[in-house]
Amino acid sequence: MGGTPLLALNIACFPTCLPVEMLGAILKGGADKVREAGALIAGGHTVEDEEPKYGLAVTGLVHPDRVISNAGARAGDLLVLTKPLGTGIILTAAKAGMAQEDAVAQVEESMATLNREAAQAMLAVGVSACTDITGFGFLGHLYELAAASQVMVEVAAADIPLFPAALELARMGLVPGGAYRNREYLAGKVAFAPEIEEEIRDVLFDPQTSGGLLISVPGDKGEKLLAELARRGVSGARLVGRVVAGQPGRIKVVPQL
Amino acid sequence: MEREVDARGLACPQPVICTKKALEEIGAGTVITLVDNLVARDNVLKLARSLGCRAEVKEREDGFAIHIHKEEAVAAPTPAGEKKGEEAAGREVIVLIPTNIFGRGEEELGQVLMRMFLYTLTEVNDQPTTVILINGGVKLAARGAETVSSLESLAAAGVEILVCGTCLDYYGLKESLAVGTVSNMYTIAEKLLQAHRVITVP
Numbered sequence: 001m002g003g004t005p006l007l008a009l010n011i012a013c014f015p016t017c018l019p020v021e022m023l024g025a026i027l028k029g030g031a032d033k034v035r036e037a038g039a040l041i042a043g044g045h046t047v048e049d050e051e052p053k054y055g056l057a058v059t060g061l062v063h064p065d066r067v068i069s070n071a072g073a074r075a076g077d078l079l080v081l082t083k084p085l086g087t088g089i090i091l092t093a094a095k096a097g098m099a100q101e102d103a104v105a106q107v108e109e110s111m112a113t114l115n116r117e118a119a120q121a122m123l124a125v126g127v128s129a130c131t132d133i134t135g136f137g138f139l140g141h142l143y144e145l146a147a148a149s150q151v152m153v154e155v156a157a158a159d160i161p162l163f164p165a166a167l168e169l170a171r172m173g174l175v176p177g178g179a180y181r182n183r184e185y186l187a188g189k190v191a192f193a194p195e196i197e198e199e200i201r202d203v204l205f206d207p208q209t210s211g212g213l214l215i216s217v218p219g220d221k222g223e224k225l226l227a228e229l230a231r232r233g234v235s236g237a238r239l240v241g242r243v244v245a246g247q248p249g250r251i252k253v254v255p256q257l
Numbered sequence: 258m259e260r261e262v263d264a265r266g267l268a269c270p271q272p273v274i275c276t277k278k279a280l281e282e283i284g285a286g287t288v289i290t291l292v293d294n295l296v297a298r299d300n301v302l303k304l305a306r307s308l309g310c311r312a313e314v315k316e317r318e319d320g321f322a323i324h325i326h327k328e329e330a331v332a333a334p335t336p337a338g339e340k341k342g343e344e345a346a347g348r349e350v351i352v353l354i355p356t357n358i359f360g361r362g363e364e365e366l367g368q369v370l371m372r373m374f375l376y377t378l379t380e381v382n383d384q385p386t387t388v389i390l391i392n393g394g395v396k397l398a399a400r401g402a403e404t405v406s407s408l409e410s411l412a413a414a415g416v417e418i419l420v421c422g423t424c425l426d427y428y429g430l431k432e433s434l435a436v437g438t439v440s441n442m443y444t445i446a447e448k449l450l451q452a453h454r455v456i457t458v459p
Contacts, residue, residue: 096270098277173273173303177296188422188441194349194387194451198303250443 001069001130001213002123003062008034010044013053026054029112037114068122070141072129073149073216077243080225082118083110083212083236085138086166086203093165093174103165110163110236111210118213118237121228125221133211137182139204141214142251143189149216152246156257157196161238162203170202178207190251204253212236216243258286264301265293265320272297273304276325280308285328293320301325302413313413316406316435323413348453350385352378354394357402360459371397374458375407384416385456389445390437391421394458400433408436419445 010030014023023046034041039058090107093099115132122130129149131141138160146153182205192201217225222239229237242257262279264272272292279288292298298314298321305312305325312325358367359374375397378384388411390398397404398420412418418437425431425439449455 092270096274098270098274171303171307172277173300173307174270175296175300175303177269180296180299187439191444191447194448 005039005060013049071148078222079241084161086163117232129216147249150248155241170199
């Protein structure tokens with residue numbers, strides 16, 4: 001983390017049974033976002049596949065001394081998450097035709113929002129460690145950060161930003177398979193307080209598409225980071241937990257801190 | 258009225274959609290959903306719970322049959338479920354089972370008693386919130402054990418079944434765990450400390 005993107009290559013998989021205009025719209029959306037990020041699309045690959053898939057391979061620049069890795073968190077840091085959780089559950093419900101339109105619209109807006117402003121806020125303030133939340137879910141990426149940094153972390157369920165619809169949909173069983181795989185992988189690594197409800201656990205394991213940044217910031221800079229994020233329009237950012245000394249890689253989820 | 262939904266071979270979230278549709282269509286009665294994987298099983302159980310329906314799981318050769326009992330018109334996914342969670346949080350009752358034999362004496366009798374105890378837990382009104390299996394207790398959740406079906410019924414009724422991972426390793430049973438969630442001493446100790454009441458099987 002902490003770099004600037006320069007060039008991007010499209011990688012698209014697309015079935016022959018869907019209209020080619022749809023692929024055009026996907027590529028245009030990608031190109032718009034790459035331009036917004038200040039980079040260029042330099043080409044790409046398209047493959048025939050049963051389900052549409054799209055991604056980018058990005059090359060960028062960062063000074064070797066200024067790379068922000070996931071291994072720098074220290075006891076006394078605070079943890080900040082910049083986007084709400086629950087995209088996987090809401091998209092699963094959308095596939096089933098069981099998600100409210102406004103819930104889907106909220107998720108789409110969040111997924112289409114770059115992490116650029118959040119990254120710049122973090123660079124301006126100076127932080128210890130950072131990772132982005134994607135397929136391994138909030139707890140999966142938090143575990144990677146805690147293990148790489150050799151620290152223990154505590155998060156407060158009440159403070160974690162969630163899309164409002166995600167809890168209800170999780171309760172109804174619209175939980176993607178990936179959330180169960182994440183839960184299985186993290187068995188024994190996460191300790192939940194007993195009063196943390198099942199649907200909250202599901203959201204914390206839920207794989208995210210285009211999720212936010214999880215930032216570990218020195219305790220005395222926490223307020224400054226939140227203020228800088230707010231100033232740059234990253235309105236979903238919340239303080240979600242803290243880094244403590246203890247068993248490396250161990251995660252505790254408590255109702256409140 | 259009884260309706261069977263064959264959701265085998267369907268990808269998530271189809272099993273949930275098909276089950277929900279069937280539950281909406283029948284009056285009172287039972288919907289039996291057939292699924293062939295754990296994700297579908299757990300998601301359909303969540304649906305049943307959110308609708309306030311009682312459900313039990315029967316293991317089959319090709320997966321699971323989930324029997325969901327609907328008593329009256331299905332209301333919208335219920336905040337009642339939420340309430341239940343809150344109440345439960347206020348009075349966690351844990352049954353700690355550190356052995357596969359109930360009580361001291363003849364081993365054979367102890368095994369029978371344990372089987373009866375777990376079966377009886379599935380029948381009583383005030384079920385515990387959590388059952389913790391530790392040391393020899395983990396054998397009760399291993400494939401082939403006669404207690405598996407009772408533990409499955411408890412799990413389906415919303416009782417959390419925690420199984421000690423270290424103990425599974427020790428007895429070489431990790432691969433044959435048939436029911437419950439693998440857990441660790443940290444979680445188990447925390448649960449015991451925060452419980453309202455812990456009942457230890459002798």
